[in-house]
Amino acid sequence: MGDTILREDFDGWSQLTLNRPEKLNSLTVGMFAELRSHIEDLAASDGIGCVVIRGAGKCFSAGHDLSDISAGEHPPSKGWHSETLRMLEKLPIPVVAAVHGHCYTGALEVALAADFIIASENARFGDTHAKFALTPVWGMSVRLPRRVGIATAKRLMFTAQMFGADEAVRIGLAEYSVPDETFDAEIEKLALQIAAQSHFSHAANKRLLDRADGKAADEALIREWMEGEGRGPDMRDRIAALMKK
Structure with a gap:
């Protein structure tokens, strides 16, 4: 390169x-x-x-x-x-x-x-x-x-x-x-x-935002809960770290 x-x-x-x-x-x-x-x-x-x-x-x-x-x-x-x-x-x-x-x-x-x-x-x-x-x-x-x-x-x-x-x-x-x-x-x-935020969430949210761009609100909302990726592999660790504080 x-x-x-x-x-x-x-x-x-x-x-x-x-x-x-x-x-x-x-x-x-x-x-x-x-x-x-x-x-x-x-x-x-x-x-x-x-x-x-x-x-x-x-x-x-x-x-x-x-x-x-x-x-x-x-x-x-x-x-x-x-x-x-x-x-x-x-x-x-x-x-x-x-x-x-x-x-x-x-x-x-x-x-x-x-x-x-x-x-x-x-x-x-x-x-x-x-x-x-x-x-x-x-x-x-x-x-x-x-x-x-x-x-x-x-x-x-x-x-x-x-x-x-x-x-x-x-x-x-x-x-x-x-x-x-x-x-x-x-x-x-x-x-x-x-x-510092969840890399899983970043990737999933970018996909959601890209799919929702230009779509009618009802379609975008349905796709959010149907196609959203939910909980990431670091969710429990992140919540546990917050609870310790």
Whole structure:
């Protein structure tokens, strides 16, 4: 595996870092290949209760590498980028996108494949497909309106507007923002808090939420109690530990 996506393992959680800081972490086919390999490894791993994806250097990512596009990039198959991000989205582990600096277009599509986004106060977001006569193929037209609503998604896509962390929180794109100087500490605190919960529950709840998305309430409620996975193998130990306190 190369070094344009770095994986670091900590106490129960992993961090994936987009690592082309000299190119503002602009995204290439090679980076997606490395990302896909890490996703496959994480899907098969035990003991990881949270995954954080972030960028090295000045920003999360400036987006799809336009020089790759103009040179005629060659992914392994049609829809391969989108499939890779769906694999990230379907990991049986909570995935958090920790965004600082630029997060534009293709980079925003990567961040939207996470379960939620936290933003440093210096984060800047935007969808610039229309600026370059492009249309999304990595999931923007599906995930952005589900996150912020159809009208807001249209406004952002039609205007190619750039906006900051406060606006991202206001429209529901990011969950909350963090001062730049405490961003690293907040990432670690959040990842540890998520990883400390039952990994069984995380995986089961992600499946339930995915199945319920877009369904009528009655259907989703029936599927919850019919297809929910109930009690996990660590339930008794967790209850016993609480009772001891």
